[in-house]
Amino acid sequence: MSITVRVPAKVNVQLAVGPARPDGFHDLANVFLAVSLHDEVTATPADELRITCSGPDAGQVPLDRTNLAARAAELLAARHGIEPRVHLHIAKDIPVAGGMAGGSADGAGALLACDALWGTGASRAELLDICAELGSDVPFSLVGGAALGTGRGERLTELPVGGTFHWVFAVADGGLSTPAVYREFDRITPDAPAPAASPALLDALRTGDATALAGALANDLQPAALSLRPSLAATLEAGTRAGALAGLVSGSGPTTAFLVKDPESAESVAAALIASGTCRTARTAVSPAPGATVLTA
Numbered sequence: 001m002s003i004t005v006r007v008p009a010k011v012n013v014q015l016a017v018g019p020a021r022p023d024g025f026h027d028l029a030n031v032f033l034a035v036s037l038h039d040e041v042t043a044t045p046a047d048e049l050r051i052t053c054s055g056p057d058a059g060q061v062p063l064d065r066t067n068l069a070a071r072a073a074e075l076l077a078a079r080h081g082i083e084p085r086v087h088l089h090i091a092k093d094i095p096v097a098g099g100m101a102g103g104s105a106d107g108a109g110a111l112l113a114c115d116a117l118w119g120t121g122a123s124r125a126e127l128l129d130i131c132a133e134l135g136s137d138v139p140f141s142l143v144g145g146a147a148l149g150t151g152r153g154e155r156l157t158e159l160p161v162g163g164t165f166h167w168v169f170a171v172a173d174g175g176l177s178t179p180a181v182y183r184e185f186d187r188i189t190p191d192a193p194a195p196a197a198s199p200a201l202l203d204a205l206r207t208g209d210a211t212a213l214a215g216a217l218a219n220d221l222q223p224a225a226l227s228l229r230p231s232l233a234a235t236l237e238a239g240t241r242a243g244a245l246a247g248l249v250s251g252s253g254p255t256t257a258f259l260v261k262d263p264e265s266a267e268s269v270a271a272a273l274i275a276s277g278t279c280r281t282a283r284t285a286v287s288p289a290p291g292a293t294v295l296t297a
């Protein structure tokens with residue numbers, strides 16, 4: 001028997017970042033939105049923990065115990081006093097090291113798949129607790145939809161979304177290291193104020209108003225990502241010139257996200273981005289998308 005779980009990528013429609021804390025993390029007001037690019041994690045009984053991965057970027061994914069899917073299986077097994085005897089296959093469609101929480105998605109997916117396969121019956125609270133141990137973005141991969149993340153982003157309050165938003169994601173060549181982007185933020189932002197969610201942005205989400213959301217998109221990590229990867233400015237310009245309502249760096253980058261008004265605009269902006277030569281490829285998606293979901297039982 002196998003269990004397959006489908007997990008969405010995310011875009012941060014607001015990422016407000018405070019100063020570095022004593023533990024090295026940053027307090028955030030992190031408004032997550034799940035988007036319809038997905039990884040699928042399939043758990044199958046095996047003699048020992050094994051990870052495989054397929055998809056165009058599979059070569060960049062670690063297959064050892066550092067993979068967040070492996071860590072999720074180990075943490076769940078340890079809590080329940082069992083051995084993590086499972087083969088986890090990741091069908092990867094989320095850009096790797098792209099600021100779209102691909103590794104986090106696989107962690108949340110593996111956790112849900114192993115819980116179903118092993119019948120561990122972990123409560124939602126226990127699953128969220130393990131997710132937070134795996135990484136700051138992982139709880140949101142489990143929950144999906146839209147949510148405000150506070151603390152280091154792991155403490156979630158679900159948010160209402162009043163419509164469908166259309167996106168284009170420009171995938172860059174190569175990744176950016178999340179810790180390096182936060183370090184660059186610290187270097188160029190010596191007096192970061194305490195982070196707070198924007199009421200205008202939360203209103204735009206609640207009413208499903210794409211134009212209002214476009215005006216409120218904000219990512220405090222964008223100057224740091226641009227400083228480390230100046231070529232992203234040309235991608236942002238190409239997307240907005242092609243008719244996007246607005247563009248921003250997704251999380252720690254280097255993927256750039258463009259909010260567009262409808263599916264037709266998504267297709268034309270994606271084509272223009274590819275033609276501009278300022279990105280490796282462009283993908284269209286909608287939001288919100290559901291969180292980690294078991295597909296087969």
Ligand SMILES: C[C@](O)(CO)[C@H](O)COP(=O)(O)OP(=O)(O)OC[C@H]1O[C@@H](n2ccc(N)nc2=O)[C@H](O)[C@@H]1O
Nearest residue numbers: 024025026028135136137138152153178179182251252
């Ligand atoms: C940029 C975002 O993707 C926005 O959602 C997240 O803040 C990053 O979340 P993540 O990849 O799950 O990050 P973690 O695995 O928890 O932490 C990786 C590293 O990112 C930095 N980090 C992460 C989250 C946070 N609130 N402050 C940080 O400074 C730290 O250097 C940390 O060592």
Ligand SMILES: Nc1ncnc2c1ncn2[C@@H]1O[C@H](COP(=O)(O)OP(=O)(O)OP(=O)(O)O)[C@@H](O)[C@H]1O
Nearest residue numbers: 067068096097098099100101102103104106137178
């Ligand atoms: N299952 C996984 N899939 C992809 N990368 C993984 C995975 N597990 C661990 N990693 C490691 O994590 C690094 C970051 O990959 P990931 O795709 O999660 O980045 P990201 O989307 O920028 O993350 P975030 O948006 O949460 O900061 C990779 O370079 C890789 O070494």
